[in-house]
Amino acid sequence: MAQHKQAEDTNKVDSFISSLEGKNGDNMGVVNIAKYKQPEEAVSAEISAFEQVMSQMNIADCRAFDNKYSQLWQEASDENTLLSVMLCEIDFFKAYNDNYGHQGASFMLLVIGLALKKACEEHDCFLARYENEEFAILMKGGNEEKALAVAEALRKSVELSRTEHKYSSVSKVVTLSIGVSSVYPNSMKMLVREANRALHDATADGRNQVSSIFPHKSNVELSDNALENRESVTEEDSIKHNSAEAVKANEEKANAAADTLSNSPSVDFKQKIRDMKIADCGSFHDNFVKLWEESKKENELLSMLMCEVDFFQPYIDNYGVAASEDMLITVATVLQKIAIINGCFVAHVEGEKFIILMKGGNATSALKVAQSLHKGVVKSNLKHDHSEATDIVTMSIGLSSLFPSDLNTMKSLMIEANTALHAAITTGRNQISVH
Numbered sequence: 001m002a003q004h005k006q007a008e009d010t011n012k013v014d015s016f017i018s019s020l021e022g023k024n025g026d027n028m029g030v031v032n033i034a035k036y037k038q039p040e041e042a043v044s045a046e047i048s049a050f051e052q053v054m055s056q057m058n059i060a061d062c063r064a065f066d067n068k069y070s071q072l073w074q075e076a077s078d079e080n081t082l083l084s085v086m087l088c089e090i091d092f093f094k095a096y097n098d099n100y101g102h103q104g105a106s107f108m109l110l111v112i113g114l115a116l117k118k119a120c121e122e123h124d125c126f127l128a129r130y131e132n133e134e135f136a137i138l139m140k141g142g143n144e145e146k147a148l149a150v151a152e153a154l155r156k157s158v159e160l161s162r163t164e165h166k167y168s169s170v171s172k173v174v175t176l177s178i179g180v181s182s183v184y185p186n187s188m189k190m191l192v193r194e195a196n197r198a199l200h201d202a203t204a205d206g207r208n209q210v211s212s213i214f215p216h217k218s219n220v221e222l223s224d225n226a227l228e229n230r231e232s233v234t235e236e237d238s239i240k241h242n243s244a245e246a247v248k249a250n251e252e253k254a255n256a257a258a259d260t261l262s263n264s265p266s267v268d269f270k271q272k273i274r275d276m277k278i279a280d281c282g283s284f285h286d287n288f289v290k291l292w293e294e295s296k297k298e299n300e301l302l303s304m305l306m307c308e309v310d311f312f313q314p315y316i317d318n319y320g321v322a323a324s325e326d327m328l329i330t331v332a333t334v335l336q337k338i339a340i341i342n343g344c345f346v347a348h349v350e351g352e353k354f355i356i357l358m359k360g361g362n363a364t365s366a367l368k369v370a371q372s373l374h375k376g377v378v379k380s381n382l383k384h385d386h387s388e389a390t391d392i393v394t395m396s397i398g399l400s401s402l403f404p405s406d407l408n409t410m411k412s413l414m415i416e417a418n419t420a421l422h423a424a425i426t427t428g429r430n431q432i433s434v435h
Helices: 002-021 040-056 062-079 093-122 144-160 188-204 224-230 244-263 269-275 281-298 312-319 321-341 363-379 410-426
Strands: 083-090 126-131 134-140 176-183 210-213 302-309 345-350 353-359 395-402 432-434
Touching (some): 083 188, 093 126, 188 210, 269 321, 281 353, 281 410, 302 312, 302 410, 312 321, 321 363, 363 432
Parallel strands (some): 395 432
Antiparallel strands (some): 126 134, 302 353, 345 353
């Protein structure tokens, strides 16, 4: 009898999926899930039917995703191609489940699964149901722009399915938030973690959008929806301690410092660094201890950005020591100006290495500061014909953030930031890596 009931439920689900595809495989109008609801006593049988249909639709489960991920990771590593992970979450799924019931939510997941499946087939991606209301997509090859375009196509495909959701705060239909991250294979855990961080950004910034983190590049691009949401966001918005007036005052202060340096008489490199009020290694340690204790007491995030000028030794070998010091002074000026604007502390620790400390804000604001530092150095347009990255001076940056507590140490933050910098260097330089 139980087998007969399960077969009957499976046939109902198959019929439902067929009706969604229509004669020409097109989506229908608004899908009213309510009429497909079944009595609660059919839940256990429906779960089995649901899983069967997911399998019939070639939508993998979490275990199959892990296997495919390992396979594509190895292939991308061997071929030196980009691998992208997209984590998708149905917006306000709990509200949907609470109001439409378990069966209604299951049918809705099938609708969304079908929409995503079609989009993934068009773009040669691998689709899996990751957990509960989340789906995961793997894409090998292409570039960041393609990954974002595919993610936006996935988001729109769900929105265009017109699946009713009266209890969503962003739309009258089911929508999707997507986090995207792409990397040239180095750390599998890191890529999934970055995609999950991007998904968190998408949901935190209003949902129904695509957010991305590309560890090997400095730019973080967003979908059209996210860009609209962030067009008015300025640097003082991302770092809570800076009011608009403070930012303006800090910019004037930074410009004055730069002008003073450029007009100063010729002095040795260390004196110029001191004149710019950039800390040395000893002062860095004292300020690190101070910021660590303050962040711990105030329960605020502390971020460390380790910065290294790319291919510095070839610069010295070909342009000489004096020119190299002048280049470092220019780079230091850029870093100091951005640090002042964003309320950060900057230190020159040795040779081509600088460290930036940022208290407060969040992981996203810290990444934005890292972007500003990287872009600032690039925009200085300092000639470097002997760099293997490009023909101008560039910088690799390692970023790590944590909440100081008794459970972690200052050393652990430095190790994580140094690990991130190492990853940025070993995977091509001229980029930002987060650990």
